[in-house]
Amino acid sequence: xxxxxxxxxxxxxxxxxxxxxxxxxxxxxxxxxxxxxxxxxxxxxxxxxxxxxxxxxxxxxxxxxxxxxxxxxxxxxxxxxxxxxxxxxxxxxxxxxxxxxxxxxxxxxxxxxxxxxxxxxxxxxxxxxxxxxxxxxxxxxxxxxxxx
Amino acid sequence: xxxxxxxxxxxxxxxxxxxxxxxxxxxxxxxxxxxxxxxxxxxxxxxxxxxxxxxxxxxxxxxxxxxxxxxxxxxxxxxxxxxxxxxxxxxxxxxxxxxxxxxxxxxxxxxxxxxxxxxxxxxxxxxxxxxxxxxxxxxxxxxxxxxx
DNA sequence: CAGTATCCCTCAAGATACTG
DNA sequence: CAGTATCTTGAGGGATACTG
Numbered sequence: 001x002x003x004x005x006x007x008x009x010x011x012x013x014x015x016x017x018x019x020x021x022x023x024x025x026x027x028x029x030x031x032x033x034x035x036x037x038x039x040x041x042x043x044x045x046x047x048x049x050x051x052x053x054x055x056x057x058x059x060x061x062x063x064x065x066x067x068x069x070x071x072x073x074x075x076x077x078x079x080x081x082x083x084x085x086x087x088x089x090x091x092x093x094x095x096x097x098x099x100x101x102x103x104x105x106x107x108x109x110x111x112x113x114x115x116x117x118x119x120x121x122x123x124x125x126x127x128x129x130x131x132x133x134x135x136x137x138x139x140x141x142x143x144x145x146x147x148x
Numbered sequence: 149x150x151x152x153x154x155x156x157x158x159x160x161x162x163x164x165x166x167x168x169x170x171x172x173x174x175x176x177x178x179x180x181x182x183x184x185x186x187x188x189x190x191x192x193x194x195x196x197x198x199x200x201x202x203x204x205x206x207x208x209x210x211x212x213x214x215x216x217x218x219x220x221x222x223x224x225x226x227x228x229x230x231x232x233x234x235x236x237x238x239x240x241x242x243x244x245x246x247x248x249x250x251x252x253x254x255x256x257x258x259x260x261x262x263x264x265x266x267x268x269x270x271x272x273x274x275x276x277x278x279x280x281x282x283x284x285x286x287x288x289x290x291x292x293x294x295x296x
Numbered sequence: 297c298a299g300t301a302t303c304c305c306t307c308a309a310g311a312t313a314c315t316g
Numbered sequence: 317c318a319g320t321a322t323c324t325t326g327a328g329g330g331a332t333a334c335t336g
Contacts, residue, residue, distance in 0.1 A: 004172065004307075004329065005196065012261050013249030014179050014242060020253065022170060023308080024152070031162050034287050040318055048153065050310045055319065065252075077316090078318055089248050091287045094162055095277050096240040101161025104213070104234055105168065111296045113160050117279055118289050129243050129275045131265055139182050139239045143266050148259045152309065152327065172329080188298055198330045203299060225336090226298055 011146070020064055021090070025049060025057050030087065031094050033067065038080035066090065095127055159294070168212055169238070173197055173205050178235065179242050181215065186228035214238065243275050 007019035021027055025047065032046050044054050058081055061067040066087035072078045083090075098115060106112045114123045129137040155167035169175055173195065180194050192202050206229055209215040214235035220226045231238075246263060254260050262271045277285040 007172075011259060012176075012179070013246045013253060015176055015249075016253040017245040017249035018172065018175055022172060022175065024155075024166065024170060025309095027166055027170065028160075028163055031160070035292055044318095050312095051319070052311090052321080053309055056308090076317085086252055088287060089251065092244040092275050092277065093241065093248060096244045096275075097165040098161045100237055100241060101163075101165035103237065105161060105164040109296060111159060111294060113292045113294050115290050116293050117285060118291050120279075122280075123295075124277060124285055124290060125280055127240050127244075127275060127277045129240065129272060131268075132270075132273055137265060137272055139236060141266050142263050142272060144183055144261045145264050146259060147262050147271075148257060192298090198332095199299070200301080200331090201329060204328095224297085 012144075017093075021066075021093075023057075025053065026061060027090075027094060027097065029054075029057055029061065030066065030083070030090050033081065033083050033087065034091065034094060038082055039072070039078070040081075043081075061087070092127065095124075099126055160292075165241075169214075169241075171205075173201065174209060175238075175242060175245065177202075177205055177209065178214065178231070178238050181229065181231050181235065182239065182242060186230055187220070187226070188229075191229075209235070240275065243272075247274055 007015040010016055010019075021030070028047055029043055032043055037043055037046060040051075040054065040058070043058075044051055047054070058067065058069075062069050062081070065084055067081045068084050069079050069081055072080045095115060102112060102114060116123050129142075131137050155163040158164055158167075169178070176195055177191055180191055185191055185194060188199075188202065188206070191206075192199055195202070206215065206217075210217050210229070213232055215229045216232050217227050217229055220228045243263060250260060250262065264271050277290075279285050
């Protein structure tokens with residue numbers, strides 16, 4: 001028996017994604033990367049996590065093709081971790097998590113961070129799933145189907 | 149020290165959401181609930197997880213206001229678990245996880261499930277973050293800001 | 297069938313010391 | 317500063333037996 005069942009071979013994409021990044025830290029590292037963070041120490045201070053765990057997660061994210069490890073741009077001997085195009089694809093996930101949390105996990109008036117459009121300075125609208133004609137797709141008009 | 153640092157009081161909504169549902173099973177239970185699943189045994193068979201863990205997760209999801217526990221509609225003595233409005237709000241997260249997984253975690257031609265619009269039968273478009281004027285918002289034109 | 301209770305084990309996570 | 321290595325702990329997860 002494997003102690004924790006692997007979901008890597010599940011036919012459901014949700015399951016595979018959760019298996020890959022559904023842990024306590026990976027998505028928070030990615031969030032910080034979206035925020036422009038690149039260096040080991042910056043992540044570590046920002047997240048307050050143990051360095052060995054951070055090291056492990058960074059390697060896993062690199063192996064998964066989500067982050068790329070590069071020589072630091074400032075000429076020091078160190079590395080920096082930047083999002084790959086595949087990693088940038090996680091934006092929708094991070095935004096969806098953020099928007100749900102903003103709406104449901106803060107007391108009224110409680111301070112929290114919001115995502116804004118840099119150009120206008122205004123908070124971004126709520127993300128939604130749209131049909132081809134632009135209508136909002138609610139859960140009940142969608143279904144899961146198998147394809148190859 | 150608490151063995152696992154709590155993120156419940158973090159100012160970042162992403163962190164709080166991850167703390168709440170960022171585990172191996174919660175989002176898969178929610179996924180199944182979106183698929184119309186309601187009964188304990190159905191979840192258990194679908195997910196293949198230990199019953200005690202399922203019991204624990206269902207309680208936590210109920211406590212979090214994501215699922216509601218009701219008497220079964222078929223007159224049996226048992227309960228069913230259905231998504232609350234707050235739980236339905238997780239749709240965007242599940243869809244975002246699904247779409248990223250579809251794109252990055254399957255070999256070409258490998259069978260997987262897709263989300264379709266029931267009315268047209270066609271796969272739904274990729275979810276994206278849109279500005280008020282309908283333009284797609286890429287990560288680099290957004291920033292995180294604190295508000296109260 | 298729908299759970300709850302118990303036991304066990306693994307691994308994620310943390311603390312700390314160490315190296316280049 | 318940027319990591320790696322080692323040790324310890326406890327929570328998460330699993331198997332199984334039990335109850336209504």
